[in-house]
Amino acid sequence: MEKRLSSLINEIENIKKDIHIHSVVGIGAEAILLLSEWMGYRSIVKYRYSKRYRNYTLDVLLRKRRTVREGKIMITCKKIGIPVPSVLYIDDEQFIILMEYIDGIVLRDINISINLSTVKEMLTEIGEYIGIMHKNNIIHGDLTLANIILKEGSIFFIDFGLSEFSNEIEKQGVDLHIFMRALESMWPSYSSDLTRKIFEGYANIRGQKTAKRIKDKIIEIRRRGRYVSERRKNI
Amino acid sequence: MTIVLGIESTAHTFGVGIASSDGKIFANVNDTYRPVSGGIHPREASEHHSKVAYKILKEALSISNFSIKDIDGIAVALGPGLGPCLRVGATLARFLSVSYNKPLVPVNHAVAHIEISRLDTGFKDPVIVYVAGGNTLITSFKDGRYRIFGETLDMPLGNCLDTFAREIGLSYPGVPKVEEIAKKGKKYIEMPYSVKGQDLSYSGLLTHALERLKEGKYSLEDICFSLVETAYSMLTEVSERALAFLNKNELTITGGLARSKILCMKLKEMAEDHGALFKAVSPSFAGDNGAMIAYTGALALNSGVTISLEESYVSPLWRMDEVDIPWRKD
Numbered sequence: 001m002e003k004r005l006s007s008l009i010n011e012i013e014n015i016k017k018d019i020h021i022h023s024v025v026g027i028g029a030e031a032i033l034l035l036s037e038w039m040g041y042r043s044i045v046k047y048r049y050s051k052r053y054r055n056y057t058l059d060v061l062l063r064k065r066r067t068v069r070e071g072k073i074m075i076t077c078k079k080i081g082i083p084v085p086s087v088l089y090i091d092d093e094q095f096i097i098l099m100e101y102i103d104g105i106v107l108r109d110i111n112i113s114i115n116l117s118t119v120k121e122m123l124t125e126i127g128e129y130i131g132i133m134h135k136n137n138i139i140h141g142d143l144t145l146a147n148i149i150l151k152e153g154s155i156f157f158i159d160f161g162l163s164e165f166s167n168e169i170e171k172q173g174v175d176l177h178i179f180m181r182a183l184e185s186m187w188p189s190y191s192s193d194l195t196r197k198i199f200e201g202y203a204n205i206r207g208q209k210t211a212k213r214i215k216d217k218i219i220e221i222r223r224r225g226r227y228v229s230e231r232r233k234n235i
Numbered sequence: 236m237t238i239v240l241g242i243e244s245t246a247h248t249f250g251v252g253i254a255s256s257d258g259k260i261f262a263n264v265n266d267t268y269r270p271v272s273g274g275i276h277p278r279e280a281s282e283h284h285s286k287v288a289y290k291i292l293k294e295a296l297s298i299s300n301f302s303i304k305d306i307d308g309i310a311v312a313l314g315p316g317l318g319p320c321l322r323v324g325a326t327l328a329r330f331l332s333v334s335y336n337k338p339l340v341p342v343n344h345a346v347a348h349i350e351i352s353r354l355d356t357g358f359k360d361p362v363i364v365y366v367a368g369g370n371t372l373i374t375s376f377k378d379g380r381y382r383i384f385g386e387t388l389d390m391p392l393g394n395c396l397d398t399f400a401r402e403i404g405l406s407y408p409g410v411p412k413v414e415e416i417a418k419k420g421k422k423y424i425e426m427p428y429s430v431k432g433q434d435l436s437y438s439g440l441l442t443h444a445l446e447r448l449k450e451g452k453y454s455l456e457d458i459c460f461s462l463v464e465t466a467y468s469m470l471t472e473v474s475e476r477a478l479a480f481l482n483k484n485e486l487t488i489t490g491g492l493a494r495s496k497i498l499c500m501k502l503k504e505m506a507e508d509h510g511a512l513f514k515a516v517s518p519s520f521a522g523d524n525g526a527m528i529a530y531t532g533a534l535a536l537n538s539g540v541t542i543s544l545e546e547s548y549v550s551p552l553w554r555m556d557e558v559d560i561p562w563r564k565d
């Protein structure tokens with residue numbers, strides 16, 4: 001592990017010589033994140049490294065596509081008032097993004113039992129932001145509890161590698177379904193309360209009628225997937 | 236120590252296993268129905284199960300050297316699965332339970348795939364990739380149950396490749412046959428790579444691969460190669476997401492696709508790169524089997540889980556995350 005980390009850091013230092021790396025913030029599923037300094041800014045380097053488990057052509061294709069999307073959509077989000085780290089630099093040939101460092105904690109690491117009312121308030125706000133994204137045809141694509149950072153009571157959305165522009169209700173439904181399922185697996189005993197808060201916020205932005213349509217869509221989506229064992233009869 | 240006889244009949248396979256709560260497998264006898272053409276016909280499969288049931292039961296008992304009187308309980312997979320198939324197992328289980336006055340133990344088929352994999356790999360608290368003909372999901376234990384941290388939004392991986400195999404004239408099980416052809420492919424053709432957060436979707440990929448085939452521009456080998464490569468990379472990626480998210484250090488695969496060397500290699504490389512251990516369940520416990528129902532039934536009976544005859548109806552859509560797991564502590 002140690003060896004792997006240092007070789008990845010080496011890789012980045014060779015690609016981008018003008019950054020000074022301080023420490024490893026984490027290895028996500030896709031990328032390595034490093035706290036660093038660039039032109040005097042304290043910033044995060046997100047580097048999508050190569051995955052040896054997948055075909056190289058596919059690997060390059062995915063890393064490039066996601067770097068481009070992440071950069072582009074974060075910039076759009078900023079414009080429409082979604083709280084995201086500021087993007088400082090994008091290199092889609094080398095799969096690197098530099099962005100503002102948010103010194104907070106991710107939602108996953110919150111102790112829910114002692115922070116229940118705060119979390120509920122936040123989820124209404126998160127629901128509102130998701131509503132704003134959807135209203136602007138943005139699908140986040142990866143709404144998990146590790147992809148929302150809290151800093152001094154403020155929310156930040158990160159990790160837009162799977163995001164896309166779309167106004168399809170199906171995609172909006174999947175976006176919310178993924179977030180609901182994340183809550184259900186993480187905080188099962190509170191999840192129905194928490195889900196209600198998300199929809200409260202979502203409806204504040206999109207109106208009751210649209211919110212209801214998306215809710216119905218989610219019910220339909222949930223009937224597929226793990227409830228699929230009956231389906232193969234018909235295939 | 237509790238000894239349980241377990242019956243599996245949720246889909247293609249009819250099986251009887253005998254196992255103890257401390258993890259000894261005394262018998263694991265299975266017979267898989269292979270449709271002559273097309274996909275699975277639930278009624279034909281259930282007829283197969285009825286036909287082989289008695290023979291398999293006898294064989295399992297004789298291999299184990301137990302008489303049914305020595306057994307502490309009868310376990311049966313009540314779901315998820317195909318109604319007509321499930322009913323064969325349930326009927327036999329009820330009959331044995333009444334005739335020999337043994338407690339009846341309900342077992343969730345998905346939970347059984349997980350428990351046999353934990354037993355077989357020796358992993359205590361792994362992230363589990365459960366992938367078979369009817370299921371594709373990533374799960375791990377949390378707050379008393381197996382929670383879902385990733386799953387298919389439409390079609391299971393096994394079903395996707397089995398369907399493709401059928402379309403090119405290959406019989407069930409299709410996955411190993413498609414893999415054989417894929418090994419001869421070289422060129423990667425871009426295909427819909429559909430990862431959505433922790434979830435994934437296979438129906439678009441299947442449609443696309445079939446269209447490419449009709450087009451006639453690419454060789455079957457390259458199409459199979461690209462299909463397998465895309466499908467397995469997607470699954471490895473969502474497994475990677477779950478592993479990183481949960482911060483655990485053991486990864487295992489269970490279900491019929493655990494026999495796939497190609498898939499296991501990808502998962503192994505990924506796990507290593509995250510500093511985690513990877514082990515697949517052994518081939519004999521990978522596909523549907525009686526032993527996993529027996530072993531999980533023994534764990535359950537040991538924790539006092541039983542069901543009355545009246546309540547022992549089958550549940551084709553029984554979700555894994557609805558099942559309490561009293562034999563595990565957080």
Ligand SMILES: Nc1ncnc2c1ncn2[C@@H]1O[C@H](COP(=O)(O)OP(=O)(O)OP(=O)(O)O)[C@@H](O)[C@H]1O
Nearest residue numbers: 026028029030031033044085100101102146159479
């Ligand atoms: N701008 C930032 N400021 C502070 N921390 C960050 C920032 N961006 C990412 N992180 C931290 O790094 C982790 C991984 O980041 P990110 O989600 O972007 O990577 P990823 O590899 O796409 O992750 P995954 O695919 O596992 O969700 C986050 O969960 C968060 O803890």
Ligand SMILES: Nc1ncnc2c1ncn2[C@@H]1O[C@H](COP(=O)(O)OP(=O)(O)OP(=O)(O)O)[C@@H](O)[C@H]1O
Nearest residue numbers: 246367368369370393408409410491494495522523
């Ligand atoms: N050697 C093999 N390598 C890879 N895949 C295999 C192999 N043998 C069988 N399979 C695949 O495994 C799947 C069958 O899995 P399994 O025996 O667990 O039954 P199932 O009824 O589909 O399972 P479930 O109800 O648990 O979803 C099929 O898709 C089949 O093609």
Ligand SMILES: [Mg+2]
Nearest residue numbers: 028146147159
């Ligand atoms: Mg993330």
